[in-house]
Amino acid sequence: MAVDKKDTRSGKAPKKESQPLIIAKTPAEKQRLKLERLMARELALSWSLPLLSDREPRSPRRRGSSSAGAGSGEFHVYRHLRRREYQRQDFLERISEKQKLDEKYIEKVNENQKAAEERTAKRRKKREKLKQKMLAKKAKMESQKEAGSEEKSSSSASEAEEREDDAEVPSFIMGKR
Structure with missing residues (x-):
């Protein structure tokens, strides 16, 4: 049986499935996660869009090659x-x-x-x-x-x-x- 957007008994929206807790491993990741949540909340409030919290945050792409070489700043x-x-x-x-x-x-x-x-x-x-x-x-x-x-x-x-x-x-x- 399909459930509408609102539950007829309580008048509330059905609960979404909980996403796994993402733990930031570096300070840069932690900052990125906070920024994405803030931006998603801001977009949801201003445009009345559903929260983007159900999406998994993007992780930086890793190169296939070795990371042994350092940049000029290093x-x-x-x-x-x-x-x-x-x-x-x-x-x-x-x-x-x-x-x-x-x-x-x-x-x-x-x-x-x-x-x-x-x-x-x-x-x-x-x-x-x-x-x-x-x-x-x-x-x-x-x-x-x-x-x-x-x-x-x-x-x-x-x-x-x-x-x-x-x-x-x-x-x-x-x-x-």
């Missing part, structure tokens, strides 16, 4: 991409070189600190040795002074030795400036 895009990639690699190389130099510098500073600590320890040991030697001589001199009050000749000899010892020992060890 060369510039490739060139810019290549330049940016080279800049990125150069930047990474410079950073790695800087890190290596920093590590070498830190290693050299540590070596210098160790060497300075060793020299300081060696000199400290030498100063302590001289100080102990001076204290021992001083103690010896005091003991000789006590015993030397009896003998003046031995004290004059010890004074001569003390002068010689003072000449040998630097003044900063003795606390003199």
Whole structure:
């Protein structure tokens, strides 16, 4: 039985069969689909034509040949991409070189600190040795002074030795400036 354009019971137009949902794969396709729907709706409203939504949107024709060849505009895009990639690699190389130099510098500073600590320890040991030697001589001199009050000749000899010892020992060890 053929159905008129209007259903006699409800007074509405019969439902059209639903079209499969078309999903745009690229932004260009999405824009084209929106534009076609708008244009179809505009035409339908202005000319009272049925909506063109039952038609399948046209897809761009694909060439039968290979798409490996690029147009003249693609060369510039490739060139810019290549330049940016080279800049990125150069930047990474410079950073790695800087890190290596920093590590070498830190290693050299540590070596210098160790060497300075060793020299300081060696000199400290030498100063302590001289100080102990001076204290021992001083103690010896005091003991000789006590015993030397009896003998003046031995004290004059010890004074001569003390002068010689003072000449040998630097003044900063003795606390003199």
